[in-house]
Amino acid sequence: MSRKQLAVETVAEAYLALLAERGVDVLFANAGTDFAPLVEAYAKAAHTGLPVPKPLIATHENLAFSMAHGYAAASGKVPAVMVHVSVGTANALCGVLNAARENVPILFTAGRSPLTEEGLDGARDTYIHWAQEMFDQAGMLREAVKWDYELRNGAQLETVVDRALAIATSPPGGPVYLSLPREVLAEKLAGFTYDAPSRRVAASPPAPDAAAIDAAARILADAKNPLIVTADAGRDVAAVAALADFAERFAIPVVEHRQRYLCLPGNHPCHLGYDPAALVGAADAVLVIECDVPWIPSRDRPPQEAKVIHLGVDPLFSRYPIRGFATDVAVTAAPATGLPALAEAIAPLVPDSVIEARRRRIAERCEAQQAGWRKLRDTSATAQPIHPAWISACLAEVRDPGSVLVNEYTLLAEHCPSLLPGSYFGSSPAAGLGWGAGAALGIKLAEPDRQVIAVLGDGSYLFSNPVAVHHAAAAHQLPVLFVVTNNAMWGAVRRATLGMYPQGEAARSNKPPFIDLDELPAFEQVCAAAGGYGERVEDPADLPAALERALHAVNVEKRQALLNIICQGPG
Numbered sequence: 001m002s003r004k005q006l007a008v009e010t011v012a013e014a015y016l017a018l019l020a021e022r023g024v025d026v027l028f029a030n031a032g033t034d035f036a037p038l039v040e041a042y043a044k045a046a047h048t049g050l051p052v053p054k055p056l057i058a059t060h061e062n063l064a065f066s067m068a069h070g071y072a073a074a075s076g077k078v079p080a081v082m083v084h085v086s087v088g089t090a091n092a093l094c095g096v097l098n099a100a101r102e103n104v105p106i107l108f109t110a111g112r113s114p115l116t117e118e119g120l121d122g123a124r125d126t127y128i129h130w131a132q133e134m135f136d137q138a139g140m141l142r143e144a145v146k147w148d149y150e151l152r153n154g155a156q157l158e159t160v161v162d163r164a165l166a167i168a169t170s171p172p173g174g175p176v177y178l179s180l181p182r183e184v185l186a187e188k189l190a191g192f193t194y195d196a197p198s199r200r201v202a203a204s205p206p207a208p209d210a211a212a213i214d215a216a217a218r219i220l221a222d223a224k225n226p227l228i229v230t231a232d233a234g235r236d237v238a239a240v241a242a243l244a245d246f247a248e249r250f251a252i253p254v255v256e257h258r259q260r261y262l263c264l265p266g267n268h269p270c271h272l273g274y275d276p277a278a279l280v281g282a283a284d285a286v287l288v289i290e291c292d293v294p295w296i297p298s299r300d301r302p303p304q305e306a307k308v309i310h311l312g313v314d315p316l317f318s319r320y321p322i323r324g325f326a327t328d329v330a331v332t333a334a335p336a337t338g339l340p341a342l343a344e345a346i347a348p349l350v351p352d353s354v355i356e357a358r359r360r361r362i363a364e365r366c367e368a369q370q371a372g373w374r375k376l377r378d379t380s381a382t383a384q385p386i387h388p389a390w391i392s393a394c395l396a397e398v399r400d401p402g403s404v405l406v407n408e409y410t411l412l413a414e415h416c417p418s419l420l421p422g423s424y425f426g427s428s429p430a431a432g433l434g435w436g437a438g439a440a441l442g443i444k445l446a447e448p449d450r451q452v453i454a455v456l457g458d459g460s461y462l463f464s465n466p467v468a469v470h471h472a473a474a475a476h477q478l479p480v481l482f483v484v485t486n487n488a489m490w491g492a493v494r495r496a497t498l499g500m501y502p503q504g505e506a507a508r509s510n511k512p513p514f515i516d517l518d519e520l521p522a523f524e525q526v527c528a529a530a531g532g533y534g535e536r537v538e539d540p541a542d543l544p545a546a547l548e549r550a551l552h553a554v555n556v557e558k559r560q561a562l563l564n565i566i567c568q569g570p571g
């Protein structure tokens with residue numbers, strides 16, 4: 001364990017150097033008056049050569065946070081985000097809620113109104129420094145972050161940064177929040193000495209308890225029709241192979257429900273799609289792996305006598321106020337270690353003949369499901385306005401096999417299955433819209449050599465601050481393809497209304513309020529205004545070639561592209 005010494009002169013310089021030392025290589029930021037000591041420290045580092053995180057500007061806080069979210073999810077690193085005091089924090093809050101529910105570790109920081117009215121370096125010197133102060137700035141996001149603190153002085157810098165990073169990355173991961181008063185950042189230091197590497201490391205993932213594994217194994221071994229439902233198992237890419245082996249070995253069908261990560265390759269013989277509704281009713285045991293909502297109880301649910309096992313780093317989702325899914329066994333374990341342990345416990349208990357019979361049934365069901373999807377694709381190929389299934393099917397044809405798809409949330413995975421771990425990112429169950437475009441930029445930053453495609457509803461795209469998004473794509477050379485499925489409405493609001501009032505006045509009305517998005521701008525021109533390629537597509541027959549043109553812009557010309565695809569809404 002060695003101590004390192006740096007010839008820095010302020011806390012701001014030491015802070016940036018320490019972040020870089022701890023592996024924080026990007027600082028996504030939306031600045032204000034609180035940034036002055038950091039701007040100064042960056043400028044100094046530029047000529048001293050002190051390693052610091054790459055500074056990356058984003059012109060809206062929700063964009064900065066969504067970019068960080070995508071970057072963290074794709075790279076496995078912890079990025080930092082810094083915003084302007086209370087108001088910047090408020091603008092980023094939607095992104096924080098998304099990352100929190102998806103367990104994405106991010107060091108979220110904000111300035112804080114200067115503490116003092118005069119006297120100290122960094123004291124208040126403009127009128128906003130009074131009104132922006134809050135009694136409890138962190139209070140607005142305390143429920144969403146794992147930890148929050150305010151840096152009090154330079155002496156505690158190492159402890160505070162290390163503790164923030166260790167807590168953010170200890171499973172289940174999540175954002176943490178640190179406010180940085182201007183006087184503290186400006187505090188003079190006569191050098192900075194710290195441990196390298198850190199002496200405050202993250203806690204290990206939970207290992208499975210033997211008794212819980214035995215109980216779960218007995219349930220699964222006794223079951224005739226077991227089912228696995230997951231949303232997030234693939235957050236840890238190592239868990240994808242573990243799940244693939246487990247499902248294959250015991251012939252247990254897997255449904256990815258509202259998946260946020262690729263959990264099982266779409267072509268795995270046990271993959272039975274993305275909707276548990278058709279399967280849970282016949283299941284006699286359900287293994288729920290890293291999945292907050294394995295079915296919608298008001299619609300379909302397993303029979304009363306079916307046994308339910310939950311496995312994950314926090315299998316009860318203890319940060320959710322209400323979640324009452326039946327739980328006969330809850331195994332606290334990372335799937336990458338929990339599933340192999342479960343496999344060892346089940347193996348001696350299930351005869352091969354049971355597994356082989358089930359394997360045949362899954363194959364038949366899989367074939368029938370695939371045939372249904374193929375039929376829909378065939379009929380949708382000529383539908384006008386363009387059918388969402390056709391958009392997904394065309395994307396499946398043109399995308400690079402190694403590409404990354406971001407789905408908010410109009411891609412239909414059954415028509416565009418992903419095959420590689422880390423190649424799919426779906427929107428957070430918190431569903432704070434406006435995440436996808438920024439997340440795609442963050443992923444592209446993390447993986448510059450991979451093709452990155454974001455599929456966004458027109459509503460989702462508008463929530464993302466499109467002008468800020470296209471500016472960031474151009475300014476930071478992040479050539480991403482944005483596929484906007486433009487049904488000129490908030491289809492989800494329409495579905496919800498018709499679902500609750502199928503015979504109601506709104507169902508009879510030609511134009512109930514809060515659904516249609518009239519007079520939408522030409523999104524393709526918004527992208528083009530930032531130097532990107534933009535095209536509007538209305539004819540289904542044009543779509544494959546339009547996608548090729550857009551991907552040519554992205555892959556060869558290295559500039560962003562947007563297809564504004566005019567398509568059908570829900571019936």
Ligand SMILES: Cc1ncc(C[n+]2csc(CCOP(=O)(O)OP(=O)(O)O)c2C)c(N)n1
Binds near residue numbers: 409431458460489490
């Ligand atoms: C920040 C935020 N505001 C509002 C909502 C409510 N909401 C959920 S889906 C949706 C419509 C999304 O429209 P679009 O992306 O076009 O997809 P569509 O529903 O038409 O398929 C809205 C407004 C939300 N999830 N997040």
